Amino acid sequence: MATGHEGEKTTDLKHLGPGEGSKVEHIKLESQHLRGKISEQLQAEGPRFTEDQTQLIKFHGIYQQEDRDARQQRKAAHTEKAYQFMVRSRIPGGALTAEQYLTQDEISEQYANGTLRITTRQSLQLHGILKGDLKSSIAAINQSLLSTLAACGDVNRNVMACPAPISNRAQARVQEIAHAIAMRLAPRSTAYHEIWIDGEKVETIADEKEVEPIYGATYLPRKFKIGVAFPGDNCIDIYTQDVGLIARLEGEQLAGFTLVIGGGMGMTHGKSETYPRLAEPLCDVTPDEALNVVETIMTVQRDYGDRTNRKHARMKYVVEERGIDWFRQQVEERLGYQLQAASPVHIHAAEDHLGWHQQANGNWFLGLHVQNGRIHDKEGLRLKSGLREVIKRYRPELRLTAQQNIMLLDIQEADRVEIEAQLHSYGIETDPTKVGHYRFAMACPALPTCGLALAEAERALPDIVQALEEPLRALGLDGEPLSMRMTGCPNGCARPYMGDIGFVGRSKNLYNIYVGGDLLNTRMNTLYAASVHTEDLVAAIEPLLAFWKAERHPQEGFGDFCHRVGIERLRDEAASPSLLH
Template sequence: MGVGGGSKVERIKAESRYLRGAIAEELAQDSSHFSEAQVQLIKFHGIYQQENRDLRQARKAAGEEKAYQFMVRSRIPGGALTAEQYLVEDDLAGRYANGTLRFTTRQGIQLHGVLKHDLRATIRAINEALLSTLAACGDVNRNVMACPAPARSRAQAQVQEVARQIARHLAPRSRAYHEIWVDGQHVQTVGTPDDEEVEPIYGPTYLPRKFKIGVAFPGDNCIDVYTQDIGLVAELDDGGELAGFTVLVGGGMGMTHGKADTYPRLGTPLCFVPAAEALSVVETIVTIQRDYGDRQNRKHARMKYVVEERGIAWFRAELERRLGHAVADPHPLQWEGVDDHLGWHEQGDGRWFLGVYVENGRVRDTDSCQLRTGLRKAIETFRPGIRLTGQQNILLTDLTADQREPLEALLRAHGIETDPTKLGVKRYAMACPALPTCGLAVAEAERVLPSVVDEIGRQMEELGLAGERLSLRMSGCPNGCARPYMGDIGFVGRSKDLYNIYVGGDWENTRLTTLYAASVPLREVPATIRPLLLLWRDERTPGETFGDYCHRVGVEYLRQRAQTLDERQLSGLH
């Protein structure tokens, strides 16, 4: 667990005194930002130091420092929170952030644009609401995903409880978070006894890199379980009770352009474990990554590389050695698709939930849709339960039948669409924030995907494909936070206004996409997709999805055929 001559970040962690560093001292200084070492440490506390990159050139020309600001991310296991907790986050968005909320692809909430002198007040308020930002970022287990659908069955509630148990168990034990942000008041019980401070699972240098876990309900891959470091796929017994989990290991989306030893990878089935043993198996897998993950090269530090390079047989043997007993073979998995849970659904207890679409997870008011105001009024009025989804949408839960019509009327009055069938192609589109706030972004994502989606939607109507499902995912860099290496089409930022286009994933999100075209200018992206839509329309088998078609014929065929189509064909005429 030692640094052993590891990377600069490893040394920062080792010398941090369990994530304290000089955060408190620098927080007290009258400055706009933290030093490089503290920037690494505040991630563990749920904070990213960023800048408004739209202002970079003007401020540089004026001789001013960068427009520093911070992103604060709340860790919300399974995306479940109360109406009161949501309203606190919304209050903070207006008081300290940029007036928007951002639902993440991992079912959390991000506040953007927080200034340094407002960080303590922001995080203290989040903790007072019995939420936390601890371990929402950093080299630890991050937010644990779970199918967010309210308890339509006892097993669904059990799956969500397992996610909460994992989150609690793998939370860092360091008291630094509460010392710095909550003045030592242990609002949440995540600390260790006062006479001892250790990290029994992580050790003093924590994990080599970020770590992600998701818990899927049988048949519904709404959390992209194959993209997780550990994926748990529930299995029910004949009575509908939770029997156990098939465990997948080694998933992950991130890669680096031009570095062949980095790549997206799907999780590999490892074993089956009874429900009662899931927590111990998860902890043991985390310790394998702790001890064998690459601490020299952070671009090669995720657990997927341990699994890929050492092999699943080695990994299982190491798991069994540490557990002290054998584990069962993984069970075959069957998927019925991906349920985005939008629209009205019965909960099974006489109540209802409504899934509301949020474009790219950004909750804000515009001239056409007062989403932030409308959601706030709805939540204040009806006090529903809240669930965030892996597709960046929101579920309003525990509603009575009598509340359905007035809730619909309130949302409609604010321009909020509640019928998912009217959303068109944008229903299945996702983007990461990218520019102007993310320091890793090399291209736009959230700000440009809507126009790309609109144009592709128009093309589909012209080609007679209106109403067909098509998933589109865009990331502003190859780290792939919007999971663009899954689904029908992925757009990955290559450099300013240039994107790699990937195609050929499946609707169940169990297959990676393949690179179709590299460095395509943004303005040419829809035109590059149009030939593929035409070929899909004319050559697909009955019921074949776009991704399945592209996978079946292959990208070489697609490239060759796309070049042979003439203007009359591309116009949609036969």
């Protein structure tokens, strides 16, 4: 197995000795292309799958979870854990029809917990589904011509793309190529349709022979993430991807892509061999070359990724430890030709696409903010009901964004006033300037459903952002953009290592604070303070805001300021009482 020594490959587990390879690798190998015993356990009594099968259902877009809020009460009552399931759809580029969205909305009411959640990879999650309702839920998703296959698991995940509506042919091709990559790298096993759709072929995949020509019997060492960006706009956090394709234009024509590789956010507390990493340039490709080159890059990771230690299994470690030159050579040998040198990349924005914007065809799109991606009704904001009524009536195309927001496309000029009035009647704000500092904030679900969560995130961040509004206002900084990202563990699902401020759960009510990222999402932040209690997070940030106000350069953002002055000076100066007056 690969341990960092050049030349060792890791795909053929048939020749492993006793104890070699992680447990998950053997589960995959023995699964008969992701079948395992899923069908048998799906029909069996009981609310859960066994541990080995929970690894396989991930490939089908399913995570087994529990209501951790109920854990102690159920333990005291000597009853089984409150098992439930999260189901994630694969939605390349976040592109949905009105009918597909309404299907997800209906499933959430009939089988899930009544909410929808937009993910940071432009897909949708349904939470709180019980085992007996999994098949009905997944069948309904497939009937809407979406799929949950490969939304999770050790495969290529949802392919991201700039969600802005098509303004020219080049932008159309960017979105088309993102979809083509998703289809090209989808698993070929027929297990998914056998188990969930009774063998009926609903979503077309080019080759359904019982082989995995790309993945092999053991698929990838870990998940794999790809994003396609439009020139200059880093709205999908391109440097956090395993493979990022940044479009290059000649006039309004798509000339090709600059590829960056080796990004990834996950790490493990106390394990120095794990770390977040930004992608780095590899090469330029033409539009016709893109699919082959991306597939070939993935096969290098398939063959050399660490299959003994899943915490060290992402492609970023292969790139970091073996080097970009070695990686390029591997790709070139497999392709049979030399790659072009990478062009310089210039990022000038990280658009959130909120508010009203006119499209090239004269219609409009409207980007709506969704706090932490959670679509539900609450007092004063009936977001779920309002979206449902507008989408039912006007049937817009939809896009989900990497910031967990939603866009309504192709709205006619004559309908704008009426749509805005209808949304306002449900408490839905259409002016992004009125969202406040939550406009650039994101959190992962964390507790109570995520089994990896060490601390709160989605339920904690709103109070923190609200508490920071007052000192920002008092300092005259209330109009300044400030990105805040919070996760309940170090795996980084909300990309906390890229924000102006990142809060990363360390244990119950304790967080590491990171500062110094940038709004363009091109630079990672740095650890500022470790193991800060939830109640002290705002107090830890307030002095930094005062220092920023006092010492910033004209128009200098908070993250840029923190990066410029450095962590040690931040720590020293923030301790000065004079900054608080």
